[in-house]
Structures are given as C-alpha cells and as structure tokens.
Amino acid sequence: MNSSRYSLFRVTILLAFFIIASDLCMMKTEARGPIYRMPCDSDKECQIGCHNPNCGCASQCIEHVCQCPHPASTVTDVITPPAPPSN
Numbered sequence: 114m115n116s117s118r119y120s121l122f123r124v125t126i127l128l129a130f131f132i133i134a135s136d137l138c139m140m141k142t143e144a145r146g147p148i149y150r151m152p153c154d155s156d157k158e159c160q161i162g163c164h165n166p167n168c169g170c171a172s173q174c175i176e177h178v179c180q181c182p183h184p185a186s187t188v189t190d191v192i193t194p195p196a197p198p199s200n
Contacts, residue, residue, distance in 0.1 A: 150179070153174040154177065155174055159179035160172065168181035
C-alpha cells in the first residue's frame with residue numbers, strides 16, 4: 114500500500130510539472146504576434162513615435178497593421194538561382 118501511494122505521488126508531481134511547463138511555453142508563443150494594433154499605410158507611420166512596445170522603431174506596416182517583423186524576415190538579400198545555360 115505504501116509503494117502505491119509513493120508511485121501515485123510521483124505521477125502527480127510529474128503531471129503538475131508538465132502542466133506548468135506547457136503553460137509557460139504557451140505564454141511565450143502567444144507574445145510573438147502583434148499585441149499593439151495600430152492601422153497604417155506605410156512603414157514610416159509605424160516608426161513615428163515608436164509606439165510598438167515589443168519592437169519599437171523596428172515595426173513595419175504588414176497588411177495595414179503595424180507589426181514586429183519576423184526575425185527570419187530581416188534579411189533583405191534575395192538569392193536568385195542562376196539562369197539556365199542557353200543552347
């Protein structure tokens with residue numbers, strides 16, 4: 114009887130840990146999107162006054178809403194494949 118209580122206690126602790134850990138991960142992913150919504154027509158409108166609390170003056174006008182750019186989209190170099198050789 115004692116060993117079953119010990120096992121139940123361990124399972125309960127592990128379950129609580131997984132619930133707390135998954136909740137923390139969800140809070141991190143929720144904060145990545147646009148939290149401060151300001152309508153815009155150009156990037157300059159988003160950068161005047163730097164109103165976005167997440168990315169400040171780096172915010173861009175994406176689909177007429179000031180948003181923080183995705184970290185992978187900050188690269189502006191576009192790699193184009195070479196043209197096929199002409200015969």
